[in-house]
Amino acid sequence: MKAPPLPLLLTWAALLALLAMTLGLAYVPMPGPMNVVLALGISVAKALLVLALFMKLFRAPTLTRAAAAAGLFWLAILFALSATDYLTRKVEHVGDLPAPTGSEHQPGNR
Amino acid sequence: MSDAPVIPRPEPQYATAEQQAETASFGMWVFLATEVLFFGGMLLAYTWLRATYPDGVAEAGRHTKIVIGSVNTLVLLTSSFTMAWAVHAAEHGRRKALTRLLAVTAFLGLLFLGLKGYEYHKEWTEHLVPGLNFHEDSVHAQTIELFYFLYFxxxxxxxxxxxxxxxxxxxxxVRARRGAFNSHYYTPVEVTGLYWHFVDIVWIFLYPLIYLVGRSGP
Known part of the structure; x- marks a missing residue:
């Protein structure tokens, strides 16, 4: 069997290096959300390597690239429109309410 | 290959074999776009859980099996490499190399599933399976249970x-071994490769979300 093409071999090596990097960095305490930002940044880099060199997306016909972009676009809509709910919820403490008894809606008890 | 390469005639609705190949690949990409949304809903649930209960999710993350998870990531990344190499072999009409590389890729996939099964077994013995076998004494027990629900x-x-x-x-x-593909016709191999790489990309994102969360904590 012939040796693998160099671009594929280098991509594989880069993916393994990024895996080692993300594993190591996960154990380093960082301020705020830096750990997850770095971890997901490395994941995006790995995904781009796979998309570009293994799946040859950026050399694919325009229609194919549009299909791939549409997937990400709708994912962005899913997260963005959900965020308009979850990020704008305001939880207010209303004090201690009595436990329901089941007789709240009986006639004469309004 | 000893026999002359068979150049396939396109199906009647296509003008050329190239157009037919491009259409097949386009179809797979459209399917993968729907798959992004399939996993997206679950990832949204994960995002909400982690944003709402960061401490509980961090503690749950420390229960995950980091060695198995990391080795499995290595296995899947390597299988993507052998798959891409297989498509390259198909492009150049190297039948033996194609058959072997596909076999190696399938074997790596089986290895991944085997390790995953061992991991599930360990989680069962550690009472980390929500609904069936879950027991946790931590103050974050409910968040850990939700995390493991999403994990499974x-x-x-x-x-x-x-x-x-x-x-x-x-x-x-099997088809490659029987000589179904040559340098003029290998679209099924290419499209299968796209699917396999996508599954790899999903894991690339699951790995830090499941195994690396909370590692820098106590």
Whole structure:
């Protein structure tokens, strides 16, 4: 069997290096959300390597690239429109309410 | 190959064999776009859980099996490499190399599933399976249970995808061995490769979300 093409071999090596990097960095305490930002940044880099060199997306016909972009676009809509709910919820403490008894809606008890 | 390469005639609705190949690949990409949304819903649930209960999710993350998870990431990244190499061999009409590389890719997929099964077994013995066998004394017990619910959902559905991928690759390996592909016709191998790489990309994102969360904590 012939040796693998160099671009594929280098991509594989880069993916393994990024895996080692993300594993190591996960154990380093960082301020705020830096750990997850770095971890997901490395994941995006790995995904781009796979998309570009293994799946040859950026050399694919325009229609194919549009299909791939549409997937990400709708994912962005899913997260963005959900965020308009979850990020704008305001939880207010209303004090201690009595436990329901089941007789709240009986006639004469309004 | 000793026999002359068979240049396939396109199906009647296509003008050329190239157009037919591009259409097949386009179809797979459209399917993968729907898959992004399939996993997206579960990832949204994960995002909400982690944003709402960061401490509980961090503690749950420290229960995950980091060695198995990391080795499995290594296995899946390597299988993507052998798959891309297989497509390259198909492009150049190297039948033996194509068959072997597809077999190696399928084997790596099986290795991934085997390790995943061992991990599930360990989680069962540690009472980390929500609904069936869950026991946790921590103050974050409920968040940990929710995390493990999402964990089994995400890795389970990903595992089903890996299983389907192994099946497709095995079929391709048998067809390659029988000489179904040559440098003019290898679209099924290419499209199977796209699916396999997508499954790999899903895992690339699951790995830090499941195994690396909370590692820098106490």
């Amino acid at each position: 959902l995400l890795t389970g559905i990903h595992g089903i995808h890996v299983t389907i991928g192994i099946g497709l690759i095995a079929v391709m390996a």
